[in-house]
Amino acid sequence: MSEQLAEVDRLRASLLSKPRVSDPPLPDGGEITGEDVLFRIEHMVQSVVGSLSAGEAPALVIRNRALWSNIRFDDSIGLQTVSDSTVTTVRSDCSSSVARFALTLKLLSVIYKLVQSNTYATKRDIYYNDTQLFGSQRTVDLIVDDISCMLRVPRRGLHVLATSKGxxxxxxxxxxxxxxxxxxxxxxxxxxxxxxxxxxxxxxxxxxxxxxxxxxxxxxxxxxxxxxxxxxxxxxxxxxxxxxxxxxxxxxxxxxxxxxxxxxxxxxxxxxxxxxxxxxxxxxxxxxxxxxxxxxxxxxxxxxxxxxxxxxxxxxxxxxxxxxxxxxxxxxxxxxxxxxxxxxxxxxxxxxxxxxxxxxxxxxxxxxxxxxxxxxxxxxxxxxxx
Incomplete structure (x- = not known):
């Protein structure tokens, strides 16, 4: 729990001077600016801060990316996630998900700094910056994709690049x-x-x-x-x-x-x-x-x-x-x-x-x-x- 609270504290300062919003528009598609990405991260962290302030255990809601029932097919686009997808709740008060919760906040913090400074990093860079914390490259890969899905922002919009193999x-x-x-x-x-x-x-x-x-x-x-x-x-x-x-x-x-x-x-x-x-x-x-x-x-x-x-x-x-x-x-x-x-x-x-x-x-x-x-x-x- 200390790790997740630390990440909240690091992001809290950037939110104090901003007006509190209850439900910001999160449009799909179109050109997404750096300000859009920062805004979406801030809204997510505000939700976590709000839960902590109310004495509740914060949680993150992530679309389940492993179920075909969450998919519809459009022959002009391909496989698409449906808007009412089954979700997974990553809770901070559950022993099976608290680590994932903390690491997600950690990566949100990393991404926020990258976007704010207009710099880029590869997923490999992020992993090797703290191998003991993340445990494996796969952990970073999965959580970055979860964040991309949660924020509805392409990975490049997060300023996180993947090492090419092709x-x-x-x-x-x-x-x-x-x-x-x-x-x-x-x-x-x-x-x-x-x-x-x-x-x-x-x-x-x-x-x-x-x-x-x-x-x-x-x-x-x-x-x-x-x-x-x-x-x-x-x-x-x-x-x-x-x-x-x-x-x-x-x-x-x-x-x-x-x-x-x-x-x-x-x-x-x-x-x-x-x-x-x-x-x-x-x-x-x-x-x-x-x-x-x-x-x-x-x-x-x-x-x-x-x-x-x-x-x-x-x-x-x-x-x-x-x-x-x-x-x-x-x-x-x-x-x-x-x-x-x-x-x-x-x-x-x-x-x-x-x-x-x-x-x-x-x-x-x-x-x-x-x-x-x-x-x-x-x-x-x-x-x-x-």
């Missing part, structure tokens, strides 16, 4: 917020996706399409084969598996700026399909920020389960389904967006019928360069994209 390459140049110019086609090595995607400006590209690649290994193979220039000028990006927020922000930024087709190249398995769905429709835990992260125009280029039969991929290159695969596929088939994709449903039915999956690399069993020389060119030519 790579990008191809016909693309842009300027970072600090003024540095980035040329993604000037080197044989890919560029790390910016940790401040929202600050990118002056995007220049003659790319015909954007290709999202699930795996780093496939991305590197396409890079080695000079795929971005041999077939048609394009941009390739990989989140190296399940994409981080910065990779998703980058795809959305490029789609908004360039208005070109976006394709997904993923394994023909439930995990690959889910990764594509995260780019296209968003994730359950980040549904409150779908309008910034999703690209509903993403198209499934491959690898399709039907391609396995059509191309006569050797049986020894295929992988039998596991219980985890069955469970993941059953979960996907129940997702709210699947009914809007009848062709996807057919592909998943084939996968379930055969009880087999295939990685993109299985195409090398046909020919070492089959992916770049035959498969992708035919897919893109047949669709009329190049």
């Amino acid at each position: 790579f990008i390459t191809g016909d693309l140049c842009y300027t970072e917020e600090d003024g540095s110019r980035v040329n993604c086609e000037s080197s044989s090595t890919p560029i790390l996706v910016s940790s401040n995607v929202c600050g990118i400006k002056n995007i220049v590209s003659s790319a015909k399409f954007i290709l999202i690649v699930e795996k780093d290994a496939t991305f590197q193979r396409l890079l080695d084969d000079d795929f971005c220039t041999k077939l048609a000028p394009c941009i390739m990006i990989t989140g190296k598996g399940v994409p981080d927020v910065n990779s998703r922000l980058m795809v959305r930024k490029l789609w908004d700026s360039l208005l070109i087709p976006v394709f997904a190249l993923v394994d023909a398995d439930p995990h690959g399909i889910e990764i594509m769905c995260i780019y296209k429709y968003g994730s359950l835990s980040m549904s409150f920020e779908a309008h910034n992260l999703t690209v509903p125009a993403v198209m499934w280029l491959g690898l399709l389960p039907s391609d396995i039969e059509r191309l006569n991929v050797p049986k020894d290159a295929l992988i039998p389904f596991t219980k985890t695969d069955h469970s993941k596929l059953n979960s996907l088939q129940k997702r709210p967006y699947i009914t809007s994709q009848p062709l996807w449903e057919k592909e998943m039915e084939l996968m379930l019928k055969w009880k087999l999956k295939a990685e993109i690399q299985s195409l090398t069993s046909i020919a070492p360069d089959f992916l770049t020389r035959v498969y992708l060119p035919n897919k893109l030519h047949y669709g009329g994209w190049i």
